[in-house]
Amino acid sequence: MTYASITDYNLTGLDIIFVYVNDVTGSLFMKLLLVVIWLVLCIGSFNITKRQTGSGDFSASMAVASFTTFVFAIILKLGGLVDNLSIAVLLGLCVISMGALFFDNN
Numbered sequence: 001m002t003y004a005s006i007t008d009y010n011l012t013g014l015d016i017i018f019v020y021v022n023d024v025t026g027s028l029f030m031k032l033l034l035v036v037i038w039l040v041l042c043i044g045s046f047n048i049t050k051r052q053t054g055s056g057d058f059s060a061s062m063a064v065a066s067f068t069t070f071v072f073a074i075i076l077k078l079g080g081l082v083d084n085l086s087i088a089v090l091l092g093l094c095v096i097s098m099g100a101l102f103f104d105n106n
Contacts, residue, residue: 041065
């Protein structure tokens with residue numbers, strides 16, 4: 001089995017790098033990219049609220065990170081880089097985190 005090289009693709013834009021890496025890794029790259037984006041947003045917003053208020057609100061940070069990552073995944077879905085399962089998982093995570101935010105006792 002031979003892997004496709006980057007010269008096999010039509011190099012018309014910058015998104016071809018993401019398409020190539022996503023094809024070579026079996027769409028694992030975009031899933032890991034979404035996980036990293038979610039982690040950075042969640043930890044970053046938790047640290048910002050902890051610094052500003054003195055106590056961090058993890059449920060709010062998780063809700064912000066989930067919603068932002070979901071919107072970013074929808075944009076990537078329009079380019080054909082993310083599959084439907086990833087969108088469904090992010091939607092479920094968004095609903096769970098919004099529920100945790102609404103039922104939080106803080």
